[in-house]
Amino acid sequence: xxxxxxxxxxTVTGEIAEVVGGGTPSTADATNFSVAGVPWLTPADxxxxxxxxxxxxxxxxxxxxxGASSARLLPSGTVLYTSxxxxxxxxxxxxxxxxxxGFKSFIPADGILSDxxxxxxxxxxxxxxxxxxxxxxxxxxxxRAAAIPIPVAPTTEQRRIVAEIEQHLSRIDISLAxxxxxRVKVASYVARMFERAVSEAPHTEFxxxxxxxxxxxxxxxxxxxxxxxxxxxSIRNARVDLAExxxxxxxxxxxxxxxxxxxxxxxxxxxGSLHLVGRAGLVQQVSSPVAFPDTLIRAKLDKSAALPAxxxxxxxxxxxxxxxxxxxxxxxxxxxxxxxxxxxLRIPLPPRPVQEHLASSADAVESLATQAHAAIERSINMSxxxxxxxxxxxxxxxxxxxxSNDEPASVLLDRIRATRAQTPVRRxxxxxxxxxxxxxx
Numbered sequence: 001x002x003x004x005x006x007x008x009x010x011t012v013t014g015e016i017a018e019v020v021g022g023g024t025p026s027t028a029d030a031t032n033f034s035v036a037g038v039p040w041l042t043p044a045d046x047x048x049x050x051x052x053x054x055x056x057x058x059x060x061x062x063x064x065x066x067g068a069s070s071a072r073l074l075p076s077g078t079v080l081y082t083s084x085x086x087x088x089x090x091x092x093x094x095x096x097x098x099x100x101x102g103f104k105s106f107i108p109a110d111g112i113l114s115d116x117x118x119x120x121x122x123x124x125x126x127x128x129x130x131x132x133x134x135x136x137x138x139x140x141x142x143x144r145a146a147a148i149p150i151p152v153a154p155t156t157e158q159r160r161i162v163a164e165i166e167q168h169l170s171r172i173d174i175s176l177a178x179x180x181x182x183r184v185k186v187a188s189y190v191a192r193m194f195e196r197a198v199s200e201a202p203h204t205e206f207x208x209x210x211x212x213x214x215x216x217x218x219x220x221x222x223x224x225x226x227x228x229x230x231x232x233x234s235i236r237n238a239r240v241d242l243a244e245x246x247x248x249x250x251x252x253x254x255x256x257x258x259x260x261x262x263x264x265x266x267x268x269x270x271x272g273s274l275h276l277v278g279r280a281g282l283v284q285q286v287s288s289p290v291a292f293p294d295t296l297i298r299a300k301l302d303k304s305a306a307l308p309a310x311x312x313x314x315x316x317x318x319x320x321x322x323x324x325x326x327x328x329x330x331x332x333x334x335x336x337x338x339x340x341x342x343x344x345l346r347i348p349l350p351p352r353p354v355q356e357h358l359a360s361s362a363d364a365v366e367s368l369a370t371q372a373h374a375a376i377e378r379s380i381n382m383s384x385x386x387x388x389x390x391x392x393x394x395x396x397x398x399x400x401x402x403x404s405n406d407e408p409a410s411v412l413l414d415r416i417r418a419t420r421a422q423t424p425v426r427r428x429x430x431x432x433x434x435x436x437x438x439x440x441x
Contacts, residue, residue, distance in 0.1 A: 005397035007154050009409040014146025016416060017079070017106035017117065021142055022099035023070030025061065032065030038073060039097040040065075043082040046089035052118065054080060054091035061098055071098040077114040079106040081121055083140035087129050090121045104145035109416040116158040119165055120150055123391035151395055152413065154406035164400050168390045172383050193365065194317045197358050198348035203319075207343040209311065211302040214339040216269070218258055219294040220248030227255040228290045232268065235296070237366070238312045240266055240281040245290050258291035258298075263308045265299040265315070266292055270336040277335040278324035278342075282312035297339060310355035311347065313362050319348055 004010065013019065022041075025032035033040075037060035045058050066073060073096055074080075082089040083104040092114050099105060106121075108114050121128065128148055132138035153161060220229050226248045234244035240260070248255070260266065264283040271277040280299075292298055301308045314320060327341040350358075393399045 002151075002396065004151050005153075005402050007157070007402055007404075007406055007408045008397055009152050009413055011150060011152055011413055012146065013106060013117075013148040013150055015413065016112045016150065016152060017108045019142055019146045020072055020074065020078075020105045020107060021070060022101045022103045022105070023072070024100045025065040025069040025071070029065075029068075032062060032068055034060050034062040034065070036060060037062045038066055039095070040071065041080065041097060041099045041103070043085055043089060043100075043102040046080065046082055046091060049089075049091055052092055052115075053094040054097070055094050066098060071100070073098055074105055075107065077108065079108065079114055079117045079121065081105065081128075081140075081145070083132075083145060084134075085137055087132055087138060087140055088125045090118055092118050104140055104142055106145075109419070111155045111412045111416065112152070113155070113158045113162060115162040115166075116153070117150075119162065119391055120395055121148075123388065123395055124148065124150075151397070152409040153397065154403075154409050155412060156406045157400065157402065160400040161394050165390060165394055169387060172387055176380060176383050193361065194313060194358060195319070197354065198314060198317065198319070198350055201348040201350040201354075203346035204306075204349040205343070206299075206345040206347050209301055209306045209347065209349075210299060210343075212300040214342060215258075215298045216339070217292040217294045217296045217298065218250075220250050220291075222246050223249035226250055227252050228288075229255070229258075230260070230266070230290055230292050230296065232293070232295045235266060235268055235279050235281040238281055238316055240264075240283045242283070242286065242288075242290055248291070248293075252289070255289075255291040259289055260286060260292050260298065261300075262286055263301060263303065265301055265308065265312060267297040267299060267337075267342060269295055269297055269338075270334045272334055274325050274328060274330075274335045275321075277328050278321075278337045280312060280315045282308055297342065299342070306347070306349060307352065307355040307359055309359035309363075313359060314348055317348070320345060 027033075039055075040059050040061045041054065042058070046054065049055075061069075061071065065071075074093055076093055076095050078093040078097075080089075080091045080093060080099060081104050082102055084102050093105075106117055108117055128140065129138070131144040131148065132140045133144075217229075220226075224247065227250050228245045229248035229250075230240070230242070230245045234241045242260075260283045262283055262285055265280050266283065267280045268276065268278060271279075301311060323345050324337060324341075327344070328335040328337050330336070349355075390399070
């Protein structure tokens with residue numbers, strides 16, 4: 001273990017916090033849950049929480065439900081840590097709550113700040129994941145959660161460290177929020193440009209822009225050898241990524257009717273999200289033969305009627321999207337659009353010179369947007385590294401100066417042990433508290 005500043009001490013989480021697992025009452029008994037009871041968190045709830053504090057869950061336990069499981073009411077200030085599926089979401093309970101069995105929660109002893117433990121667990125993510133075990137999926141057991149090594153500073157220094165961390169991280173978070181907002185604005189710029197430019201353009205039925213009837217693709221199982229077929233994920237940014245394909249269980253002769261060519265518009269037939277059904281991408285230059293699957297519909301455009309590059313851009317305008325979403329029908333949770341729906345769509349169609357200008361302008365803006373996106377991603381990655389560097393420095397005792405007047409952490413640890421020795425362990429039916437190892441054993 002690394003050498004610590006004077007007044008600090010190495011220990012394990014089980015020495016400075018009570019480690020508590022969660023539980024799930026029978027879901028077959030509806031009375032175990034309520035519309036307003038004890039907030040009951042799952043790892044999925046933690047994934048949607050922004051910031052440090054966790055306020056509530058998506059579901060609530062009744063008093064009966066709390067007593068009918070190994071779940072336990074955790075006090076405010078408990079540090080919540082997901083121990084499986086996935087490991088590593090961390091938060092602080094802002095109010096009393098319970099968790100399911102996907103957590104190992106830490107109730108800090110007096111003198112251990114919840115924020116100090118929270119930031120350490122965030123910093124030590126890789127170390128904690130390394131303590132997990134399991135075959136189906138990794139899981140952090142209660143015993144191993146209690147054995148996480150942790151450097152403990154004097155209580156007063158913990159306060160100084162937390163204050164300094166939050167001062168640094170707040171600046172990073174503000175910058176990060178600004179970058180994310182820029183990314184959102186850049187992504188919507190092309191769509192807004194089209195909206196303004198085609199708002200007064202006459203509309204034409206999509207069927208009038210076709211050089212051949214629409215065609216559905218073919219469902220092809222994946223194989224080790226065969227002929228390439230596109231994946232649904234090949235449709236992105238109004239283009240078709242021809243490299244996004246798999247090997248299908250068919251040969252070149254069988255695939256021939258489904259080959260894509262430059263200028264084809266491929267349209268997504270169905271998706272679980274309404275705003276994604278009907279997306280389209282334009283096939284650019286084809287360097288090697290590839291076919292399209294049954295999840296896509298191929299539209300061969302009449303280039304004399306409309307510029308394909310323009311149609312691919314206009315396809316994602318609000319004018320067209322509203323029509324697609326209105327026509328989509330849902331079955332078994334999947335929104336679908338068929339050939340007739342697509343043929344009846346009305347596409348804004350300005351004069352050819354305007355189409356060419358809009359398509360070339362969109363390409364130019366997208367090129368700049370791609371560069372901006374890459375720069376933003378680099379900045380986001382840099383902010384992540386900077387955040388970890390701050391936490392690393394904090395838990396080496398190098399973020400704030402030490403004060404010789406602070407009570408040493410060793411004295412704090414002795415007091416925690418003495419208090420525990422005088423406090424009987426609570427035992428209740430179906431509520432097993434995890435034993436914790438001692439660093440001094």
